[in-house]
Amino acid sequence: MTREAMKHGAVNLSQGFPDFAAPEDIKRVAMQAIADDVNQYAITWGAKDFRDAIARKTKWYLGFEIDPESEITVTCRSTEGMISAMMATVDPGDEVIVFEPFYENYAPDAILSDATPRYVSLRAPDWSFDHNELRAAFNANTKAVIICNPNNPTGKVFTRDEMEFIASLCQEFDALCFTDEIYEHILFPRAGADIGHVSMAQIEGMRDRTVIVNSMSKTYSVTGWRVGYCIASPEITSAIRKVHDFLTVGAAAPLQTAGAYALSLPPAYYDQLQKEYEARRDLILPELEQAGFGTFRPDGAYYVMTDISGFGFKNDVEFTRHLIREIGVACVPGSSFYSDPAFGAQQVRFCFCKKDETLMLAAERLKKLTH
Numbered sequence: 238m239t240r241e242a243m244k245h246g247a248v249n250l251s252q253g254f255p256d257f258a259a260p261e262d263i264k265r266v267a268m269q270a271i272a273d274d275v276n277q278y279a280i281t282w283g284a285k286d287f288r289d290a291i292a293r294k295t296k297w298y299l300g301f302e303i304d305p306e307s308e309i310t311v312t313c314r315s316t317e318g319m320i321s322a323m324m325a326t327v328d329p330g331d332e333v334i335v336f337e338p339f340y341e342n343y344a345p346d347a348i349l350s351d352a353t354p355r356y357v358s359l360r361a362p363d364w365s366f367d368h369n370e371l372r373a374a375f376n377a378n379t380k381a382v383i384i385c386n387p388n389n390p391t392g393k394v395f396t397r398d399e400m401e402f403i404a405s406l407c408q409e410f411d412a413l414c415f416t417d418e419i420y421e422h423i424l425f426p427r428a429g430a431d432i433g434h435v436s437m438a439q440i441e442g443m444r445d446r447t448v449i450v451n452s453m454s455k456t457y458s459v460t461g462w463r464v465g466y467c468i469a470s471p472e473i474t475s476a477i478r479k480v481h482d483f484l485t486v487g488a489a490a491p492l493q494t495a496g497a498y499a500l501s502l503p504p505a506y507y508d509q510l511q512k513e514y515e516a517r518r519d520l521i522l523p524e525l526e527q528a529g530f531g532t533f534r535p536d537g538a539y540y541v542m543t544d545i546s547g548f549g550f551k552n553d554v555e556f557t558r559h560l561i562r563e564i565g566v567a568c569v570p571g572s573s574f575y576s577d578p579a580f581g582a583q584q585v586r587f588c589f590c591k592k593d594e595t596l597m598l599a600a601e602r603l604k605k606l607t608h
C-alpha cells in the first residue's frame with residue numbers, strides 16, 4: 238500500500254511508520270557511536286549496555302527483575318524476535334492460537350515453524366473474544382497463543398481479566414504465550430475503563446511461559462533501525478539465541494548503543510509520547526466519522542479500524558483502490574488482517590502516526606468521499 242500510495246501521490250495512512258523526525262538526542266547518540274567506531278559485530282545476543290538498559294527499563298515499567306545475561310536476546314527488530322521465538326519453541330504438528338484480526342506476520346511465522354495457526358475472533362465493536370471459543374481452540378497440540386497488546390490493527394487493549402483468563406488456559410494446557418508489546422507505551426486512558434499496559438509475564442504463573450517480543454521501532458519512532466528484543470526464561474532464551482545466531486547473528490551495533498540511551502530515558506519521555514499520540518487520534522477520529530466511516534475507537538497503538546459498509550463498495554480492496562487513486566488517501570484493506578478475506582471485506586485500517594499536517598491533508602481529501 239505504501240508503494241501504491243507513492244505511485245498515485247496519496248497521503249499514506251497505510252503502513253505504520255511515523256513521517257515525523259525521530260528524537261534528536263537518540264539520533265545524536267547513534268551518530269556518535271558510529272564516529273566512536275562502534276562499527277563491528279556486537280555480541281550475538283546483544284550488546285551488554287543495551288541488555289542492561291532493557292533489564293532496568295523492564296523493572297521500571299513492568300515491575301519484575303530479568304537477568305540481562307540469560308533472559309534477553311537482542312534481535313533484528315521484533316519481526317525477527319517473533320519468528321526466532323517460534324522457531325525455537327514450536328515443533329511440527331503443534332498449533333499456535335492467533336487472535337484475528339491479526340498483525341499479518343503471526344500466521345506465516347507459525348507456518349514457517351511447521352505449526353498450524355488456529356484463529357479466535359476478536360469481535361467489534363470492543364474487540365472482545367468469546368471465552369468458550371478460546372477455550373475450544375486450546376487442545377493437547379496447542380503450543381502457544383500469540384497476543385498483540387496493545388493491538389494492531391484494532392487498537393484493543395486487553396483487560397487484566399482477559400489476560401488472566403488466557404493465562405489460566407495456558408497453564409491448564411501447558412502452553413506458552415508470545416506477547417508482542419511494541420505498542421506498550423501508546424495507550425489512551427479513558428474514564429470508566431482500566432486502560433493500562435498489562436504484560437502476560439506479569440500474570441501469576443506466566444513469567445516462565447511468556448516470551449515478550451518488543452522493539453525500538455514504535456516507542457522511539459525509529460522503524461527503520463530494525464532493533465528489537467525478546468525477554469524469556471533462561472531455557473527459552475538459550476533456544477532463541479541459537480535460532481537468532483543462525484538467522485541474523487546480531488542487530489546493528491551502533492544502534493544498540495543508541496538503544497541503551499533510549500531505554501534509559503525518564504518517564505517524562507513516555508508521558509509525552511502518549512499525549513502526542515492521543516492528540517493525533519483525537520484529530521483523525523472525528524474526521525473519519527464525518528467522512529462516513531464507522532470507527533472503532535482505539536484504546537492503544539496507532540491505528541483505527543473502520544467500517545466502510547456505508548460507502549457501498551463490493552469489498553475492501555476495491556474501496557482501497559478507489560481511495561488511493563480517486564481520493565488520494567492510502568489505507569490497508571481489512572481482509573489482510575483475517576484468515577478469511579470475507580471477514581474484513583467491509584473494513585479498512587488507517588494509521589495516525591503522522592504529522593498533524595499530514596492528517597489534516599488526508600482529512601481534507603476524505604471530504605470528497607460520497608456516502
Ligand SMILES: Cc1ncc(COP(=O)(O)O)c(C=O)c1O
Pocket residue numbers: 253313314315316317340385389417419451452453454460463464465
Ligand atoms: C504488532 C506489530 N508487531 C511487529 C511489528 C514490526 O515491528 P518491528 O519494526 O520491530 O519489526 C509491527 C509493525 O507495524 C506491528 O504492528
